[in-house]
Amino acid sequence: MTQFAHDTVVPVKESDLTKKEQVAEMFDDIAGRYDFLNRFLSAGIDIRWRKKALKQLAEKNPQTILDVATGTADLAIMASDILKPAKIVGIDISNGMLNKGREKIAALNLQNTIELLNGDSEAISFPDNSFDAVMVAFGVRNFQDLQKGLSEIRRVLKPGGKLMVLEFSKPKVIGVSAFYRLYMNVVTPAICRLFSKNVGAYKYLNESIQKFPERKNFTNILDNLGYQNTYYKPLSLGICSIYCGEK
Template sequence: MSNFTVQEQQVEAMFNGIAPKYDFLNHLLSFGIDKLWRKRLVKSIAKQNAKHVLDVATGTADLSIALAKRLPEVQIVGVDIADEMLEFGRRKLKKLKLDQRITMQKATSLDLPFSNGLFDAAMVAFGVRNFEDPIKGLSEMQRVLKSGGTISVLEFTTPKYAVIGWLYKFYFSRVLPWVGKLVSGHKTAYTYLPMSVQAFNERESFNELLEQSGFKNAQYVQQSFGIAAIYTATKP
């Protein structure tokens, strides 16, 4: 897409490069805990009985699939900047016979191609830290939500507990990049991951970004000893 920034083009190329091994590595490197976190996020959205949901930075549609299985009536639109990720996602949807309820399209979070107030809920898993301009991306998500609509964000955080924090940093900085490179064949993608997590505004700081983006009642719940967090907020 010609309107992608240079940084977005770099992120797009990186994720296109790891697309064939993306799902496998996600589950391997997180020891499968990422599935539990997605289930918890989906559970929070299911309570709202949302009918029309936007999944930003959808990747290969794991989060959309989990929500569609939980809510039989939901219609989901997933957007991502990486063509290869979208293609793998579409194959999964067709195999699971969910392609009539989940559609996927290429788009940047900084300029969502949807009208104001279209969706009941918006969600993003492990994608906000890749936004070139987090406030602009979150503001776009706020724009396309209906009044009273909710945003749910799943992201990694740095554990505060000393021992767990040390193990986490060691795993993220030493083990994860090595295994990621070995399996995916991509030199930089799994070095980028720990750097992007380290640079991310987490916990109260991310709640502040949500408020600055026009949301209210921003809060978060830590997951698995603070390895990740689920953030939620509402559009006034």
């Protein structure tokens, strides 16, 4: 399968570990501060992004949902409230993030609706045609093999099922683009030094965004993998984008 530029972006270039192993290790390390830094660095806008993304699935009224790269289960918890499915399964390669997610799920008494499992996007341990919808928020950049992960997602979707991806993108408006570069290259690392020992995690975030095949390039990948009715929607002047496709 085709390798994309972001597939080769890793948190630590000198490491002998694979991208997948490095990403799991990185998220284990920042799990305790992940939710706080997300809210802080985005000024809470990421919550609005997630709500808009979930609206893309509402028309399907999905009863079984797979949340790939679920992290601390933010999207799964919000989906439970907004979409009210019978079952959500969240998978992630970071046990540290999953443990934080399980704490949040238990506090909200959602254990009967949301189940979190250690799982790999490129080898999803469910049969073909298992889910009405699959969603990924800020996770596809971390796939070691983007095409393989998206192919696996299509495999476990039921016919007519919908994929929704929420991911960072690069703004195109000149003034916004310049501010965005300043924020990502200077402000974000400075803030992370105050609250996290792992500043490298946020440098990796920026580099993986820069090399990610965004907008039409991403929907073209979905088209080539057999997804139908693909589209994308930029959010917040293009800082983030929603991508969708159906099986």
